[in-house]
Amino acid sequence: xxxxxxxxxxxxxxxxxxxxxxxxxxxxxxxxxxxxxxxxxxxxxxxxxxxxxxxxxxxxxxxxxxxxxxxxxxxxxxxxxxxxxxxxxxxxxxxxxxxxxxxxxxxxxxxxxxxxxxxxxxxxxxxxxxxxxxxxxxxxxxxxxxxxxxxxxxxxxxxxxxxxxxxxxxxxxxxxxxxxxxxxxxxxxxxxxxxxxxxxxxxxxxxxxxxxxxxxxxxxxxxxxxxxxxxxxxxxxxxxxxxxxxxxxxxxxxxxxxxxxxxxxxxxxxxxxxxxxxxxxxxxxxxxxxxxxxxxxxxxxxx
Amino acid sequence: xxxxxxxxxxxxxxxxxxxxxxxxxxxxxxxxxxxxxxxxxxxxxxxxxxxxxxxxxxxxxxxxxxxxxxxxxxxxxxxxxxxxxxxxxxxxxxxxxxxxxxxxxxxxxxxxxxxxxxxxxxxxxxxxxxxxxxxxxxxxxxxxxxxxxxxxxxxxxxxxxxxxxxxxxxxxxxxxxxxxxxxxxxxxxxxxxxxxxxxxxxxxxxxxxxxxxxxxxxxxxxxxxxxxxxxxxxxxxxxxxxxxxxxxxxxxxxxxxxxxxxxxxxxxxxxxxxxxxxxxxx
Amino acid sequence: xxxxxxxxxxxxxxxxxxxxxxxxxxxxxxxxxxxxxxxxxxxxxxxxxxxxxxxxxxxxxxxxxxxxxxxxxxxxxxxxxxxxxxxxxxxxxxxxxxxxxxxxxxxxxxxxxxxxxxxxxxxxxxxxxxxxxxxxxxxxxxxxxxxxxxxxxxxxxxxxxxxxxxxxxxxxxxxxxxxxxxxxxxxxxxxxxxxxxxxxxxxxxxxxxxxxxxxxxxxxxxxxxxxxxxxxxxxxxxxxxxxxxxxxxxxxxxxxxxxxxxxxxxxxxxxxxxxxxxxxxxxxxxxxxxxxxxxxxxxxxxxxxxxxxxxxxxxxxxxxxxxxxxxxxxxxxxxxxxxxxxxxxxxxxxxxxxxxxxxxxx
Numbered sequence: 001x002x003x004x005x006x007x008x009x010x011x012x013x014x015x016x017x018x019x020x021x022x023x024x025x026x027x028x029x030x031x032x033x034x035x036x037x038x039x040x041x042x043x044x045x046x047x048x049x050x051x052x053x054x055x056x057x058x059x060x061x062x063x064x065x066x067x068x069x070x071x072x073x074x075x076x077x078x079x080x081x082x083x084x085x086x087x088x089x090x091x092x093x094x095x096x097x098x099x100x101x102x103x104x105x106x107x108x109x110x111x112x113x114x115x116x117x118x119x120x121x122x123x124x125x126x127x128x129x130x131x132x133x134x135x136x137x138x139x140x141x142x143x144x145x146x147x148x149x150x151x152x153x154x155x156x157x158x159x160x161x162x163x164x165x166x167x168x169x170x171x172x173x174x175x176x177x178x179x180x181x182x183x184x185x186x187x188x189x190x191x192x193x194x195x196x197x198x199x200x201x202x203x204x205x206x207x208x209x210x211x212x213x214x215x216x217x218x219x220x221x222x223x224x225x226x227x228x229x230x231x232x233x234x235x236x237x238x239x240x241x242x243x244x245x246x247x248x249x250x251x252x253x254x255x256x257x258x259x260x261x262x263x264x265x266x267x268x269x270x271x272x273x274x275x276x277x278x279x280x281x282x283x284x285x286x287x288x289x290x291x292x293x294x295x296x297x298x299x300x301x302x303x
Numbered sequence: 304x305x306x307x308x309x310x311x312x313x314x315x316x317x318x319x320x321x322x323x324x325x326x327x328x329x330x331x332x333x334x335x336x337x338x339x340x341x342x343x344x345x346x347x348x349x350x351x352x353x354x355x356x357x358x359x360x361x362x363x364x365x366x367x368x369x370x371x372x373x374x375x376x377x378x379x380x381x382x383x384x385x386x387x388x389x390x391x392x393x394x395x396x397x398x399x400x401x402x403x404x405x406x407x408x409x410x411x412x413x414x415x416x417x418x419x420x421x422x423x424x425x426x427x428x429x430x431x432x433x434x435x436x437x438x439x440x441x442x443x444x445x446x447x448x449x450x451x452x453x454x455x456x457x458x459x460x461x462x463x464x465x466x467x468x469x470x471x472x473x474x475x476x477x478x479x480x481x482x483x484x485x486x487x488x489x490x491x492x493x494x495x496x497x498x499x500x501x502x503x504x505x506x507x508x509x510x511x512x513x514x515x516x517x518x519x520x521x522x523x524x525x526x527x528x529x530x531x532x533x534x535x536x537x538x539x540x541x542x543x544x545x546x547x548x549x550x551x552x553x554x555x556x557x558x559x560x561x562x563x564x565x566x567x568x569x570x571x572x573x574x575x576x577x578x579x580x581x582x583x584x585x
Numbered sequence: 586x587x588x589x590x591x592x593x594x595x596x597x598x599x600x601x602x603x604x605x606x607x608x609x610x611x612x613x614x615x616x617x618x619x620x621x622x623x624x625x626x627x628x629x630x631x632x633x634x635x636x637x638x639x640x641x642x643x644x645x646x647x648x649x650x651x652x653x654x655x656x657x658x659x660x661x662x663x664x665x666x667x668x669x670x671x672x673x674x675x676x677x678x679x680x681x682x683x684x685x686x687x688x689x690x691x692x693x694x695x696x697x698x699x700x701x702x703x704x705x706x707x708x709x710x711x712x713x714x715x716x717x718x719x720x721x722x723x724x725x726x727x728x729x730x731x732x733x734x735x736x737x738x739x740x741x742x743x744x745x746x747x748x749x750x751x752x753x754x755x756x757x758x759x760x761x762x763x764x765x766x767x768x769x770x771x772x773x774x775x776x777x778x779x780x781x782x783x784x785x786x787x788x789x790x791x792x793x794x795x796x797x798x799x800x801x802x803x804x805x806x807x808x809x810x811x812x813x814x815x816x817x818x819x820x821x822x823x824x825x826x827x828x829x830x831x832x833x834x835x836x837x838x839x840x841x842x843x844x845x846x847x848x849x850x851x852x853x854x855x856x857x858x859x860x861x862x863x864x865x866x867x868x869x870x871x872x873x874x875x876x877x878x879x880x881x882x883x884x885x886x887x888x889x890x891x892x893x894x895x896x897x898x899x900x901x902x903x904x905x906x907x908x909x910x911x912x913x914x915x916x917x918x919x920x921x922x923x924x925x926x927x928x929x930x931x932x933x934x935x936x937x938x939x940x941x942x943x944x945x946x947x
Contacts, residue, residue: 011654111322120333129535130559242539243542256430257520270434483684
């Protein structure tokens with residue numbers, strides 16, 4: 001940005017060039033990965049969606065333009081899958097946040113040994129989706145004695161039961177993410193200045209009133225963040241469904257990610273899978289934008 | 304003590320008892336699945352199917368662990384997970400440091416645009432890209448290889464963003480002082496910027512490790528045999544064993560969790576910082 | 586050591602000139618202070634000398650070399666920063682050593698140089714500590730040691746004392762001057778503190794809005810401020826300035842002030858008449874005003890502030906303008922809310938024209 005009329009000397013120009021060169025050199029590794037594995041697939045998906053898979057393997061796929069988009073996106077299966085995805089998010093996100101916040105508030109007390117409870121409540125971060133799903137899946141095995149002993153039996157068994165399968169998967173998910181949500185909420189609570197509580201106490205506010213008028217408003221940015229991240233997580237849930245129900249029974253747990261995987265791997269239909277992927281992308285994008293617009297207005301960002 | 308004081312004291316004691324009871328009940332609920340998993344891993348299968356279930360292994364059978372380790376391939380899965388996770392973590396941290404430094408300290412054309420490009424990657428769920436990525440990896444000849452498992456994750460927009468923020472909090476006078484002391488960008492990066500950004504590097508390392516270790520969909524798509532499978536999908540193989548080996552499944556789950564328990568015991572603070580970085584600064 | 590020269594140097598950020606056509610020369614072994622309020626361009630000027638900012642135009646010379654195209658690290662100057670800019674993760678020894686390492690000084694020589702620099706600043710016992718374990722004054726000395734260890738042509742200092750507490754600042758001021766004499770160093774020192782400027786500099790260069798207002802020895806700048814800005818900026822309490830209309834009374838020029846008039850010295854009168862000026866700003870330093878029973882300008886005493894060794898008497902003129910009079914402690918203090926008159930010697934008057942505030946006469 002040289003001022004007009006001032007020429008850069010060759011030495012200066014060489015320095016600038018060197019800085020620029022270094023900058024691009026530092027960015028190239030990341031850009032290469034992003035280009036090949038993030039942005040190229042976005043473009044390529046759209047293109048793949050134009051080609052219909054051959055009826056028999058070995059034949060060339062045929063160009064059908066937007067026909068395949070129309071087929072897939074207007075199908076009842078797709079509609080049901082989107083519904084299931086939303087339902088799953090609604091079952092997991094609010095429950096998870098309420099549970100995590102409740103535990104965080106309870107663990108945010110001046111009690112001896114409270115540190116141990118914090119460790120307990122955050123313990124599920126050590127588990128992965130797969131570990132949680134395998135544990136719960138095996139415990140829900142009809143031959144295992146635990147559930148019948150607790151009186152929690154359904155017919156057909158939980159994971160084969162169209163009414164209960166999605167709820168069971170949701171419970172596993174909430175449990176697995178509980179540690180993470182707890183950590184997030186607890187550190188949010190820690191950043192609320194103690195003076196605010198003290199001021200509220202002096203003003204005569206009781207426990208509930210303090211929660212409603214101090215904790216919740218001050219936690220709103222954290223909750224806002226948790227809702228957005230949680231929803232994105234929920235929309236990307238895959239492992240627990242693959243391990244527990246494989247989209248069944250009666251496609252009742254066929255969330256979009258599983259639908260994509262199933263179409264790509266089991267039905268070996270990259271064209272249709274690509275259309276679904278494009279749909280998932282726009283759905284996540286729209287959802288994130290909508291949430292940001294909707295929630296931003298209600299959030300108190302003052303610290 | 305007068306009566307009022309005594310009543311107050313009694314109320315305080317009861318309130319304390321109540322709070323501890325509530326906390327304990329909740330802790331039991333949260334921990335029960337983990338506890339019963341450990342217990343079941345030590346019981347003979349007959350006892351697991353028994354009603355009422357045994358809640359304590361009076362005669363622990365440790366053989367399930369050796370079965371899971373060798374016959375169940377958990378040893379191999381763990382090795383694979385460690386290799387892949389290590390490569391991904393190191394790669395992600397390195398690319399994040401480099402890119403973060405460029406965005407924080409260097410002047411170059413299209414800086415703002417490129418930064419938006421980095422942030423845009425956060426808006427693309429990985430699940431969206433699998434259709435193309437599977438064929439890309441096959442075309443590269445990386446199907447069922449460590450490279451195929453690791454390479455797509457060697458850079459993240461989140462990491463670059465985190466490191467940039469960390470570098471930006473460093474006083475600008477340090478860079479000036481180093482420039483006068485004779486240090487160019489490259490040496491300043493490694494001798495001053497990175498050592499000073501150690502908390503952020505640690506947080507990113509733990510975060511990247513956790514994410515890589517827990518990966519499920521990608522390894523499922525890109526591996527085809529036990530030699531390459533990672534712990535997460537290996538566990539799925541263990542799940543399908545018959546009911547008279549069900550204790551092995553539980554043992555496998557415990558084995559899969561142990562490395563993370565160890566990691567988190569040592570790096571709890573870094574993890575919390577990594578997880579909350581987005582919430583506080585974003 | 587070497588000289589530092591700026592020739593018509595300007596620095597523009599977008600349309601704002603941070604430094605405007607600055608020409609000045611720092612002689613070899615001179616201690617030059619760049620003085621001005623924050624945002625006056627003094628730090629930008631210093632950073633251009635260091636090579637941390639590029640001038641938009643003009644030439645910078647260090648020693649005998651034009652350095653416009655020389656990178657900061659090759660300019661052979663050292664800088665002490667306001668925040669000291671110590672590397673927090675390195676020990677004191679490593680901090681001092683850092684500039685030597687990049688210049689590939691052999692390690693045996695390095696150790697000796699570090700020891701020497703540390704000893705000269707009384708840091709010998711602190712070499713293995715980290716900056717966080719040091720007091721503010723110690724950190725400041727480490728920053729100095731890191732600068733002197735290289736034996737550069739010139740030292741550039743950017744408000745190096747502003748993070749010290751008042752008592753330590755006075756002591757460090759003297760130590761810095763001592764060090765500069767001992768090393769026979771060329772120093773360019775940036776500050777907004779006029780006391781530092783007055784006490785430390787061989788010469789002071791006063792900047793405002795990127796423009797050099799005056800350059801000269803401290804006493805000269807104090808006694809003959811080149812314009813109103815310098816007059817008001819240097820001196821504490823600041824110079825009193827009152828606007829007055831020029832009149833001719835009984836053949837002599839006077840300035841009409843609120844409630845009275847002061848005669849304009851004859852040699853200034855000639856200049857004023859020749860220029861056809863009909864309004865001036867009269868300036869008097871607080872210590873040059875005295876109370877008198879008759880004559881002079883009427884004033885009412887508003888507040889008397891005693892500082893122990895001296896006294897500031899704040900008075901109001903007829904039009905409510907405030908004027909400060911400085912008295913020694915042994916002088917008789919006027920009572921608050923009493924009425925009195927103010928007088929001064931003609932030789933103590935500073936006269937400025939109103940348009941640009943430029944000093945009239947010598």
